[in-house]
Each structure stands twice: as C-alpha cells, then as structure tokens.
Amino acid sequence: MTTTRDDANDIGAFLASRRARLSPEAAGLEHYGRRRRVTGLRREEVARLAGISVEYYTRLERGRTRGVSDEVVESVTRALQLDDVEHAHLVDMVRTANTSPINRRRRTTPQQIRPALRQLLDAMTETAAFIRNSRLDVLATNALGAALYAPVLQ
Numbered sequence: 831m832t833t834t835r836d837d838a839n840d841i842g843a844f845l846a847s848r849r850a851r852l853s854p855e856a857a858g859l860e861h862y863g864r865r866r867r868v869t870g871l872r873r874e875e876v877a878r879l880a881g882i883s884v885e886y887y888t889r890l891e892r893g894r895t896r897g898v899s900d901e902v903v904e905s906v907t908r909a910l911q912l913d914d915v916e917h918a919h920l921v922d923m924v925r926t927a928n929t930s931p932i933n934r935r936r937r938t939t940p941q942q943i944r945p946a947l948r949q950l951l952d953a954m955t956e957t958a959a960f961i962r963n964s965r966l967d968v969l970a971t972n973a974l975g976a977a978l979y980a981p982v983l984q
Contacts, residue, residue, distance in 0.1 A: 841893040841923050848910045849876055849891075857911070871910075879909035895927045943970050951975075 850870035854860070859875055866872075871879075877887040882902060890898065890906065903924055907917045941963050943951075951959055951972045958974040971978075 839893060841895065841920075841927065842891050844920065844923065845891045845906070845910070848912060848916065849873070852911060857909070876906070876909050880905040882906075893927065895924045898924055898928070941967075941969055 852870050854871060854875060857871060857875065857879060873887055873891065874884050877884045880887065882905060903921055907920065912920065943961055947961060948970065951961060951970055954972050958978040960971040960975045961969045963969055
C-alpha cells in the first residue's frame with residue numbers, strides 16, 4: 831500500500847468538506863456579524879475547538895498525518911461533529927497514510943564499505959573519522975571515531 835498525493839488529497843478534501851458544512855453557531859461559537867469568506871468553520875476555529883494549533887490542523891488538512899495521535903483524531907472528530915461512520919473513515923485514512931512505505935523508515939540491509947575506504951579510515955590515526963551513507967547512518971569509524979561517536983552508534 832503506497833501513500834500518494836491522492837491519499838493526502840483525500841484526507842484534506844474530507845476534513846475541508848466536514849469543516850464547510852458546520853456553521854460557527856452549530857459548533858457553539860459566537861458569530862460576530864462580519865461577513866465570512868468561507869462557508870462553515872475556519873481552520874482556526876476547528877483548531878480552537880479541537881485544542882490544537884492552527885498549524886497542526888492545517889498540516890492534517892494537507893494530509894500530513896505522520897505522528898498524529900489517536901487523541902488528536904478524537905479531538906478533530908469532536909470539533910467537526912463527525913458521526914460514527916465519518917469518524918471510522920477518518921481513522922482509517924490516517925492509519926493508511928501512517929502505515930504506507932512513504933511514512934515508514936525504510937529497512938535496508940547493512941551496507942558494506944569498500945576495502946579501500948576501510949584501509950583509509952584505519953590509516954587516520956590522529957583524528958576521529960567515520961563513514962556515513964546517504965541516510966547519514968554511521969557505517970564505520972576508526973578507533974578515535976569509535977570513542978567519539980559511541981553514543982551515535984548505540
């Protein structure tokens with residue numbers, strides 16, 4: 831299962847549609863008589879009702895659900911007054927997005943360094959040295975590097 835832009839768009843479209851159908855009055859917010867540019871609730875209002883920051887809610891509405899807790903999903907559910915079916919749908923979309931390969935750290939097989947690099951590393955006796963891969967994992971160190979980077983390697 832792969833998260834695509836469609837998955838992010840699905841979450842965003844779902845949340846935006848539920849936000850649009852709920853008036854401030856129905857959500858228990860005061861209406862100040864100003865003309866509203868959006869139908870339904872503003873993002874700021876949903877965030878306030880859910881007890882989260884506007885930035886966090888905006889991130890959710892953009893489909894960036896990595897690390898979203900069940901408590902936050904519950905808070906958004908209450909703020910948007912979702913029914914049981916809508917709540918289950920939101921939970922399913924968030925879980926699907928969070929279990930996709932894009933949001934999971936890839937497991938790779940241990941990388942081997944070339945013998946020439948190992949030899950060069952071992953020849954560096956008066957300085958701490960290490961070799962990292964493209965993900966910045968430390969693959970190898972010399973003796974001084976091992977002492978210096980021991981916390982990183984554990």
